[in-house]
Amino acid sequence: MKYLLLGAAAVALAAGASVAETDPAAKPTYGSYGFDSAGMDKSVKPGDDFYDYANGAWAKNTPIPADKSNYGAFNTLDDLSRERTKAILDAAQADPNSKIGAAYASYLDAATVEKKGLTPVKPWLAKIKAVKDKAAYAKLAAEAARAGIDGPFGFYVNQDDKDPETYILVLHQSGLGLPDRDFYLEPDAKMAAIRTAYVAHLEKMLTLAGEADAKARAAALMAFETEVAKVHWTQVDSRDADKTYNKMTLADLRKAAPGFDFAAYFAANKLAPKDLLVSQPSAVTGEAALIAKAPIGVLKDALLLRTLHGFADTLPDAIANENFAFYGTTLSGTPEREARWKRAVDFLKSSMGEEVGKAYVAQYFPPETKAAMDQLVRNVIAAMGRRIDGLTWMSDPAKARAHKKLAAFTPKIGYPDKWRDYTGLTMKRDDLFGNALRSNQYEFDYQVGKLGKPIYRWEWGMTPMEINAYANFGMVEIVFPAAILQPPFFDPHADPAVNYGGIGAVIGHELSHHFDDQGAKYDETGKLNQWWSDRDVANFKALTDKLVKQYDAYEPFPGAHVKGAFTLGENIGDLAGVAVALDAYHASLGGKPAPVIDGTTGDERFFLGWAQVWRRNYREPNLRQRLVTDPHSPSQYRADTVRNFDQWYSAFKPEAGGKIYLAPQDRVKIW
Known part of the structure; x- marks a missing residue:
């Protein structure tokens, strides 16, 4: 149980001591000092591609499992977590009184799912068929939202960006069955092939549901969604905190988008918002107008198919396999569905994640690890403070506010201080579809139940079992679930540099x-409030424009580039994260x-540790989809952000003229 050996050694590590000082016999999980040197390809020059230099042998020798669209360090830990x-x-x-046990058993019981066939979902399909007019459609779309079924619009409860002590409803564009507007509108051959496959998929799903005229209906829905895609905002505009902050009264919304009965839509879920935020107002107006003109049959088919898509894994394999064939194989290139137990684990993470999480952290996340991470976070925050002091492009008043924001941070490590209560959620051993439906409804009620209440500052947006982390602007917090705090990200027996x-x-x-370019718009209270001077903003933009240009040049496939403006926030995060962590290490x-270990300096081990966590192999369809939908750059380019650091050049001495070599004046330095 090497993953439990996180006591005094971990605390010493966070303070900067090496493990050898506390436990000479301890060995890291990877290599001699925490880095998998066997995974390197030293035939590659660091200045040509640092990612391949650090990970090339691993990449060549590591196949992607048949049930995955990509595979790397995150997947390794996710497999362990599951x-x-x-x-x-x-x-x-095995416990007849366990609610999570009942839910898990219902998912594993494939025989019962097959025996029931489409019977569990038929009441929903009957409701859709009973719709006769647009008023009834609006009410059913609302009911569908509560059931977790995608509709023409999406809405959720969040802090009001300009009043972060208040919860508010946020309405946003929706209504597409493909991942993004570009899948409908881009003219290239690969996107055209996906569109053709999508229409065929819609036809098959309608046929499996016993519907007549499936071919014509699938084509009609595709035509409607294409028109919706034309009014949708781009990914770049949709991530702009200023553009997406549009506060309206319900009366304002009804006036702006008269083609859809929003009053009835919200009333169907016992909601009568005085104010709400509309993320993409022109898209909502455009969608409402399209709904007003659309045949009711097309709108009903959209709900029917979204129902089958959303609940596919709780229905017989005929439905689930067809759903996977398109969304898993065609879109992401994954040959096989995951084993049923893996999907069952994911279902429990999404439906009762914190109930499972309590048991998980009790076994796999001792208090010593939490304490070590607390200290490590403090070290990194202190380093960020020092870097702010050294900035030449930021004014002194803005620096003072930046320090206030740092002082206001709430780091959350491992697991919540307060756990969710699932008392009102019913889970049955023989009712997988019902369990999924009730879980979605329970979660919906929990979320809208926040309206009018004080902010839930204890709340987490991830379970302890997730291999991820996040920043929450409104809460002024950074959050690190327990499961990511393991090798190669965090190893108590590794050298601190790694x-x-x-x-x-x-x-x-x-x-x-x-x-970053969006988070910096929020002040120390979590309020969307420009606290920089115009000159600070202009100076910052000049630097981020250089970063956009740098990433725009990356071309994973001929003609398919990284979108520097879309991935800007994450690219800033990588650039700043490395800079701050390197300062903290020093x-x-x-x-x-x-110390020099196995012939490597501390800085060399630091940069190798960075590159190691981004090792990942992609299937081509998955990487192509990510270029359109994922705000993170492909892993190779994340590792290669080291090209912007003078310390990397000092450590590895790459030759000028190398493929990733940058002249000193071209290296981007922001934070």
Whole structure:
């Protein structure tokens, strides 16, 4: 159980000491000092591609499992997390009084799912068929939203960006069955092939549901969604915090988008918002107008198909396999569905994640690890403060406010201080569809139940079992679930340089999101409030424009580029995360030189630790989809952000003229 050995060694690590000082016999999970040197390809020059230099042998020798669209460090930990969660759920399944055990058993019971066929979903399909007019459609679309079924619009409860002590409804564009507007509108051959496959998929799903005229109906829905795509905002505009802050009264919304009965839509879920935020107002207006003109049959088919898509894995394999064939294989290139137990684990994470999480952290996340991470976060925050002091492009008043924001941070490590209560949620061993439906409705009621209440500052947006982390602007917080705090991100037996390059840079990444091109618009209270001068903004934009241009040049496939403006926030996060973590590592040495280990310097080990966490192999369809929908750049380019650091050049001495070599004046330095 090497993953449980996180006591005094981890605390020493966070303070900057090496593990050898506390436990000479301890060994890291990877290599001799925490880095998988066997995974390197030293035939590649660091200045040509640092990612391949650090990970090339691993990439060549690591196949993508048949049930995955990509595979790397995150997947390795996710596999471990799911194995651990499975053990917890297997034990719970044997307890007749366990709610999570009942839900897990219902998912594993494939025989009962097949025996029931479409019977569980037929009441929903009957409701859709009973719709006769647009007024009834609006009410059913609202009911569908509560059931977790995608409709013409989406809405959720969030803090009001300009009044962060208040919850408010946020309405946003929706209504597409493909991942993004570009899938409908881009003219290239690969997108055209996906569109053709999508229409064929819609036809098959309608046929499997026993519907007549499936071919014509599928074509009609595709034509409607294409018109919706034309009014949708782009990914770049949709991530702009200023453009998406549009506060309206319900009366304002009804006037702006008269083609859809929003009053009835909200009333159907017992909501009568005085004010709400509309993220993409022109898209909502455009969609409402399209709904007003659309044949009722097309609107009903959209709800019918979204019902089958949303609940596919709770229905017989005929439906689930067809759904996977398109969304899993055609869109992402994944040959096989995951084993049923893996999908069952994911279902429990999404439906009762914190109930499972309590058992998970009790077994796999001791208090010593939490304490070590708390200290590591403090070290990185302190380093961010020092970097702010050294900025030449930021004014002194803005620096003072930046320090106030740093002082206001709430780091959340491992798991929530207060757990969710699922008392009102019913889970039955023989009713998988019903369990999924009731879970969605329970979650919806929980979310809208926040309206009018004080902010839930204890709340988490991820379960402890997730391999991820996030920044929440309104809460002024950074959050790190337990499961990511393991090798290669965080290893108590690794050299500190590797850990600072791994989890330290991830901490810095999330911290710096609060100072990226969108997060910097929020002040120390979490309010969307420009606290920089116009000159500060102009100076910052000049630097971020250079970063956009740098990433625009990356071309994973001929003609398919990274979108620098779309991925800007994450690229800033990587650049700043590495800078801050490197400073924190140097500070942790206490003025002493870093030891040389296996012929590597401290800075070399730091940058190798950074590159190691981004090792990932992609299937081509998955990577192509990510270029359109994922605000993160492909992993190779995330690792290669080291090309902007003078310390990397000093450590690895790349030759001028190398493929990723940048002249000193071209290296982007922001935070």
